Amino acid sequence: MTYQVRLVQFEGPLDLLLHLIRRDKINIYDIPISHITREYLGYIEIMQELELEVAGEFFVMAATLMRIKSQMLLPRHEGFEEEEADPREELVRNLLEYRKFKEAAHHLASKEEDRRKVFPRTAATPPAEEPADEGFEVSLYDLLEALQSVFKNINQQAVYHVVPDSVTVEQKIEAIRATLARRSEVLFTELFIGEFAKIEIIVTFLAILEMIKLGELVARQMSHAADIWLYKPGVDSYIDANGSPNG
């Protein structure tokens, strides 16, 4: 069973590195290269496990990280410190440069948001109405992190279930549609309740990604590490400001 979910516009390796740096509160000028390499490769692994199309750039970066790591291990020549460049230098410069534009992109996003609230006299292409503006849309990384914790939970439970291998992404999509026909929103983790087999969890996850891609689902959360809620776009729904009734 091979499903390829291609995310329309995938953030790149630098984005992933910045995500890890932020998450682990790392000093960008002094990156612990073995730690970051390990975390980075962990992500690539899970993306591959999901058979997400991992862009070639991610592997190039993986190779770069490993090269830097090995260079850091080389003994440094005493007396030549001045001359010797830090092997991380180029990477850091790229990250700093990229981060500036990421910030600029956020600035543009807020400008766009403001502008969409007003309508010019002749609105040839009127801006759209957005779903309730509570929380923010989560990135693929947030979803992957949530998936990781689902995996962690089942590992703790250590229950082995045999599942018929006929579960398809299409069936899962139908199931999620049915759930959302009854309710306006559903907790990400709720969709995995009763699922213990890795393959089943992965199929559910792929179904969620596929529905997001098709515009049938919107994933939002109030803050990082908060619960992720899934909505039908355009439905007038909201998350209560305290986060969520966890259950």
Add this chain to the structure above:
Amino acid sequence: MDENTDTGIDDRSIEREVEALLFASDIPLAAAKLAALTGAPSSRRVLEAIGALSRFYGESGRGFTIVEVAGGYQLTTLPEFSGVVSRLFKGRKKAKLTLPALETLAIVAYKQPISRMQIEAIRGVNCDGVLATLIEREVISISGRGEGIGKPYLYSTTKKFLEYMGLKDFGDLPSLDELERRFAFDAEPSKPLVPPPGNQSDDGGAPDADGQ
């Protein structure tokens, strides 16, 4: 509406002509253009008229106002009416730009004219699809061809970019230095690992795009 003597508008035909033009136009109109159309003696006179109209709309509690955008002036509804006006346009949906698209757009805005290779060197990913989207949305366009192998296309933002974002001009955007300073909370390196960006111009060799 009865004769108003305190708005300073009624008899002064330039105000009323400017209002008529802004009402009829579907694009922002520059002061110089308004001056030429109305026969106003100067752009400054037009700006006075725009000022008088704005005050009048504010004081008389209109649902719209005049905004300065993309080097011109335009009538728009007030933000507080976004809900009701959105209901009118419901279904005619145009999506917000995605984050990768905004990132690419930001790079073009700050570094224009810039080639795809140079954008990709900054973002670290292929940008073909995103660039196509941005061109389709008319916020960037091909503005020329660069030096070097294959004479690559160069991209720049369009006037529509300013309009889409509601920006007066590029001065409305924070400078790159300012953006950098937003991360001042980062621990500074004892010895700067990366020399401060003094001459970051990308004349000469393009930044190397490969990660090796």
